[in-house]
Amino acid sequence: MTAYDPARVKAAASALRAVMARHAGADAQARALSEALAPFLAQAISGTAGPIEWSAIPGATLFSEGGLGRYPDLEAAYASFRIEVSGGSSPVLERLRKKRGGHD
Numbered sequence: 889m890t891a892y893d894p895a896r897v898k899a900a901a902s903a904l905r906a907v908m909a910r911h912a913g914a915d916a917q918a919r920a921l922s923e924a925l926a927p928f929l930a931q932a933i934s935g936t937a938g939p940i941e942w943s944a945i946p947g948a949t950l951f952s953e954g955g956l957g958r959y960p961d962l963e964a965a966y967a968s969f970r971i972e973v974s975g976g977s978s979p980v981l982e983r984l985r986k987k988r989g990g991h992d
Contacts, residue, residue: 892939892975901932907965917954921947925969932973942974959981974983 904925908986924946931937948970949964950956 890907894935894937896976897932897969899934900965900972901929904965904969905929907959907962910978911959913964915955915959915969917950917956918959919949921956921962921966928973929969932969932971937973940973941948942970945973970990 889968891948905922908918908922908925912922928937928940950965956962
């Protein structure tokens, strides 16, 4: 497992914030995600976040049960942030990435 890296967390948080901003104006669920994640993103960008338990990061149900799955850019940015803020990639995830030939 890669270690928690504040620079990677900050980059993922900034990217997620930018993608959410593009969708939040036209989508109530994207706005809800943005509001739910605001404190997490603020901490990540300021460098005051530590690893956060995977299950404590809000928003997953908006993709699995809501309509946000129709935005692949938002889903990818959310997944990247969630991975980084929860401690980075696991060996299993790294093998999957190599197998499919890409990164997040």
